[in-house]
Amino acid sequence: MKLASLKHGRDGQLVVVSNDLTRYTAVASVAATMQAALDDWANARPALEAVARELQAGGGESFDQATCASPLPRAYQWADGSAYVNHVELVRKARGAELPDSFWTDPLMYQGGSDSFIGPRDNIAMADEAWGIDFEAEVTVVTDDVPMGVSAADAVAHIQLIMLVNDVSLRGLIPGELAKGFGFFQSKPSSAFSPVAITPDELGDRWKNAKVHLPLLSSLNDKAFGKPEAGVDMTFDFGQLIAHAAKSRPLCAGTIIGSGTVSNLLDGDPGKAIGDGGVGYSCIAEIRTIETILDGKARTPFMQFGDRIRIEMFDTDGASIFGAIDQVVEKYPG
Amino acid sequence: MKLASLKHGRDGQLVVVSNDLTRYTAVASVAATMQAALDDWANARPALEAVARELQAGGGESFDQATCASPLPRAYQWADGSAYVNHVELVRKARGAELPDSFWTDPLMYQGGSDSFIGPRDNIAMADEAWGIDFEAEVTVVTDDVPMGVSAADAVAHIQLIMLVNDVSLRGLIPGELAKGFGFFQSKPSSAFSPVAITPDELGDRWKNAKVHLPLLSSLNDKAFGKPEAGVDMTFDFGQLIAHAAKSRPLCAGTIIGSGTVSNLLDGDPGKAIGDGGVGYSCIAEIRTIETILDGKARTPFMQFGDRIRIEMFDTDGASIFGAIDQVVEKYPG
Numbered sequence: 019m020k021l022a023s024l025k026h027g028r029d030g031q032l033v034v035v036s037n038d039l040t041r042y043t044a045v046a047s048v049a050a051t052m053q054a055a056l057d058d059w060a061n062a063r064p065a066l067e068a069v070a071r072e073l074q075a076g077g078g079e080s081f082d083q084a085t086c087a088s089p090l091p092r093a094y095q096w097a098d099g100s101a102y103v104n105h106v107e108l109v110r111k112a113r114g115a116e117l118p119d120s121f122w123t124d125p126l127m128y129q130g131g132s133d134s135f136i137g138p139r140d141n142i143a144m145a146d147e148a149w150g151i152d153f154e155a156e157v158t159v160v161t162d163d164v165p166m167g168v169s170a171a172d173a174v175a176h177i178q179l180i181m182l183v184n185d186v187s188l189r190g191l192i193p194g195e196l197a198k199g200f201g202f203f204q205s206k207p208s209s210a211f212s213p214v215a216i217t218p219d220e221l222g223d224r225w226k227n228a229k230v231h232l233p234l235l236s237s238l239n240d241k242a243f244g245k246p247e248a249g250v251d252m253t254f255d256f257g258q259l260i261a262h263a264a265k266s267r268p269l270c271a272g273t274i275i276g277s278g279t280v281s282n283l284l285d286g287d288p289g290k291a292i293g294d295g296g297v298g299y300s301c302i303a304e305i306r307t308i309e310t311i312l313d314g315k316a317r318t319p320f321m322q323f324g325d326r327i328r329i330e331m332f333d334t335d336g337a338s339i340f341g342a343i344d345q346v347v348e349k350y351p352g
Numbered sequence: 353m354k355l356a357s358l359k360h361g362r363d364g365q366l367v368v369v370s371n372d373l374t375r376y377t378a379v380a381s382v383a384a385t386m387q388a389a390l391d392d393w394a395n396a397r398p399a400l401e402a403v404a405r406e407l408q409a410g411g412g413e414s415f416d417q418a419t420c421a422s423p424l425p426r427a428y429q430w431a432d433g434s435a436y437v438n439h440v441e442l443v444r445k446a447r448g449a450e451l452p453d454s455f456w457t458d459p460l461m462y463q464g465g466s467d468s469f470i471g472p473r474d475n476i477a478m479a480d481e482a483w484g485i486d487f488e489a490e491v492t493v494v495t496d497d498v499p500m501g502v503s504a505a506d507a508v509a510h511i512q513l514i515m516l517v518n519d520v521s522l523r524g525l526i527p528g529e530l531a532k533g534f535g536f537f538q539s540k541p542s543s544a545f546s547p548v549a550i551t552p553d554e555l556g557d558r559w560k561n562a563k564v565h566l567p568l569l570s571s572l573n574d575k576a577f578g579k580p581e582a583g584v585d586m587t588f589d590f591g592q593l594i595a596h597a598a599k600s601r602p603l604c605a606g607t608i609i610g611s612g613t614v615s616n617l618l619d620g621d622p623g624k625a626i627g628d629g630g631v632g633y634s635c636i637a638e639i640r641t642i643e644t645i646l647d648g649k650a651r652t653p654f655m656q657f658g659d660r661i662r663i664e665m666f667d668t669d670g671a672s673i674f675g676a677i678d679q680v681v682e683k684y685p686g
Binding site for chain 1: 462463596
């Protein structure tokens with residue numbers, strides 16, 4: 019089943035979307051919003067699936083990804099892991115910092131702001147290019163209610179939906195914030211999620227061991243930038259990430275858990291840009307890190323006003339699964 | 353005006369409470385929940401105030417603080433500052449760390465989990481006493497929609513409600529998490545807010561310069577523990593804290609901004625326990641810090657199963673303003 023939230027009020031209008039992303043059916047009679055559906059998922063899911071089956075048979079309205087808000091336009095929780103430890107190690111290496119051994123066994127995760135997501139086709143409005151505007155392409159899952167202390171194995175059954183995200187990051191603000199010791203705040207502005215959220219069964223055998231086994235594609239200004247395999251080098255699966263988040267408190271239905279920037283190690287090679295035959299990168303910070311390691315300094319600039327980022331994932335038949343996050347950076351006039 | 357959310361479903365039932373906290377009126381015809389009222393505050397506020405005036409004249413149901421959820425049982429954002437820099441300096445001093453000068457000019461703030469608050473009279477259920485269970489007594493404000501890049505001066509007008517909070521903290525988990533560099537997560541379990549949220553005008557001249565000018569009382573196991581003045585030694589006012597949070601993204605209506613643990617410096621004296629004639633402390637970590645500085649080691653233990661913490665604020669006539677947070681720590685059986 020595929021779901022989306024058309025832009026409408028604060029929380030959008032929940033719709034069921036056809037598998038090929040061309041048509042939708044409004045489902046106000048089941049749940050007005052995505053959060054309302056997740057709050058009553060045991061009842062809402064079968065009712066939504068009945069609508070989805072009917073829609074697959076034909077009918078519905080014409081679906082336009084540009085009319086979508088993020089599937090949860092605002093959420094009660096957005097907790098982002100860093101499951102591709104390779105990415106973390108590279109970034110640290112570039113600044114000469116060692117990676118503690120514990121990073122391979124204890125997930126890194128931060129509490130993100132979840133009150134003001136922007137839509138998948140909304141501009142990224144920022145006051146200052148000097149903040150070092152970067153994208154981060156990631157896979158995320160949405161849970162139902164998760165009890166405190168859940169095991170990683172039991173956590174997997176709480177994964178109800180899968181989405182992509184552009185976890186916009188302000189690289190220029192990160193060092194100062196992390197040095198203060200309390201994690202990210204200003205350096206992580208509003209994220210944007212894929213137009214469509216899907217149930218895991220939509221991925222068939224590409225959803226396995228609580229990981230998505232498909233490449234995640236990023237293009238910067240219409241040029242391929244990254245296509246790493248999301249199922250490769252993911253040190254912690256989504257069950258482990260959820261269990262980490264739920265160690266000392268329950269998680270409310272509608273909690274979004276992120277994978278962190280998708281990154282492949284490539285047999286010990288520090289990685290190659292996509293133009294050099296490599297899988298490339300899911301954020302600019304990583305290619306800058308590689309450039310720094312190889313050449314002593316970073317060449318690729320962070321995003322400037324007018325730059326465009328597109329993030330998408332295709333199934334083995336070449337069809338877009340989640341629709342595309344496609345955003346342009348613009349100057350915030352405020 | 354005073355508001356509360358009676359326990360009911362996921363988001364509680366919004367009620368108007370009499371000034372003396374003895375009676376309430378349900379207001380489903382205005383807004384079913386606190387979040388719904390905040391989402392439409394310009395219309396909801398006058399309608400709720402009309403109910404409040406009627407309630408002050410008499411009538412209503414009997415109000416019992418024990419039936420309350422946190423005013424926002426779950427919220428889209430909980431951003432907690434550390435405005436009492438004195439507290440931060442003391443904690444650092446105890447572990448031999450210097451306080452960077454920037455801490456006096458640039459607010460420290462972390463993104464808290466907001467999806468699973470517990471009620472003001474709910475037990476604090478934790479799996480392990482060894483996690484170092486502590487309370488933190490703080491003042492918080494709730495905003496309406498705040499534009500990105502708001503100034504500290506303009507931010508003050510966005511403060512719609514004031515509450516108290518027990519920002520439960522797991523001291524044993526903090527050093528490990530902060531060492532990883534991404535801030536708190538497991539070390540900050542579910543917070544509990546005061547039974548009642550009030551509009552700033554309820555404080556009269558005790559609300560001044562975007563600070564609350566009254567003592568915040570904490571009792572541990574029915575023994576007075578702290579009574580610092582919330583308006584004293586608050587380096588950053590709530591306008592500055594909101595502006596800090598909104599630097600790179602807008603804040604959604606219903607955003608909760610915390611003051612951080614209330615702490616007074618007392619003319620350069622590192623502070624005295626309340627039994628020694630001082631104003632005491634708003635968390636156990638701070639008295640342990642003082643003990644460490646004075647005696648070389650901490651004597652006061654963190655909370656054990658069965659321990660009770662009560663947090664309350666009284667007006668100049670001795671009446672409870674927000675009702676009391678009153679919680680017992682218990683073993684989580686999961």
